[in-house]
Amino acid sequence: GAGVSQSPSNKVTEKGKDVELRCDPISGHTALYWYRQSLGQGLEFLIYFQGNSAPDKSGLPSDRFSAERTGGSVSTLTIQRTQQEDSAVYLCASSLGRQGYSGNTIYFGEGSWLTVV
Amino acid sequence: GQNIDQPTEMTATEGAIVQINCTYQTSGFNGLFWYQQHAGEAPTFLSYNVLDGLEEKGRFSSFLSRSKGYSYLLLKELQMKDSASYLCAVNAGNNRKLIWGLGTSLAVNP
Numbered sequence: 001g002a003g004v005s006q007s008p009s010n011k012v013t014e015k016g017k018d019v020e021l022r023c024d025p026i027s028g029h030t031a032l033y034w035y036r037q038s039l040g041q042g043l044e045f046l047i048y049f050q051g052n053s054a055p056d057k058s059g060l061p062s063d064r065f066s067a068e069r070t071g072g073s074v075s076t077l078t079i080q081r082t083q084q085e086d087s088a089v090y091l092c093a094s095s096l097g098r099q100g101y102s103g104n105t106i107y108f109g110e111g112s113w114l115t116v117v
Numbered sequence: 118g119q120n121i122d123q124p125t126e127m128t129a130t131e132g133a134i135v136q137i138n139c140t141y142q143t144s145g146f147n148g149l150f151w152y153q154q155h156a157g158e159a160p161t162f163l164s165y166n167v168l169d170g171l172e173e174k175g176r177f178s179s180f181l182s183r184s185k186g187y188s189y190l191l192l193k194e195l196q197m198k199d200s201a202s203y204l205c206a207v208n209a210g211n212n213r214k215l216i217w218g219l220g221t222s223l224a225v226n227p
Binding site: 043107110 | 160162165
């Protein structure tokens with residue numbers, strides 16, 4: 001597609017339920033990132049996929065969070081047993097090559113706004 | 118540790134010039150990015166610096182001094198639509214992971 005596409009754009013869920021957030025990166029981009037941004041806060045790195053390499057999961061805040069990327073394209077971020085502190089906007093981004101390599105620009109999707117009640 | 122510092126908030130007047138500073142302390146350096154983020158929207162790319170000096174792009178310019186661990190974003194002829202958060206991010210470390218600042222919220226007043 002023309003840009004990074006995320007769905008759903010808004011999600012309200014009850015505490016304890018599982019949620020899945022989807023990201024469709026820009027066609028041809030090998031690198032895909034998930035970030036989280038709470039209201040008024042900075043970007044929090046969650047996970048990074050690069051081609052067929054093992055993902056960098058160092059930013060996942062707990063084992064309730066997981067992500068996969070199928071076929072080197074679409075990615076799904078799953079949050080199990082959601083808690084109120086999970087409420088944030090979840091941003092997906094993609095770039096042509098390796099993270100931060102030689103000016104590879106990161107392009108962000110519009111985000112999935114998650115509210116846990 | 119890895120650290121990026123930016124002012125939290127700035128205000129300026131329409132038509133004026135504003136400079137947003139970013140200082141960083143990182144274990145490595147492979148370039149610095151500036152992004153703009155309007156409220157409720159995703160960040161969008163503004164500039165990338167990897168060598169010392171000034172990069173000019175229309176009303177926006179970005180400067181880098183690697184020896185000082187310092188960058189600034191210069192916005193000229195400010196417009197109301199420039200009211201946004203400006204994020205500084207450094208490409209640092211062996212795995213080239215991006216380190217993000219918390220952003221500077223700029224308010225442009227008439």
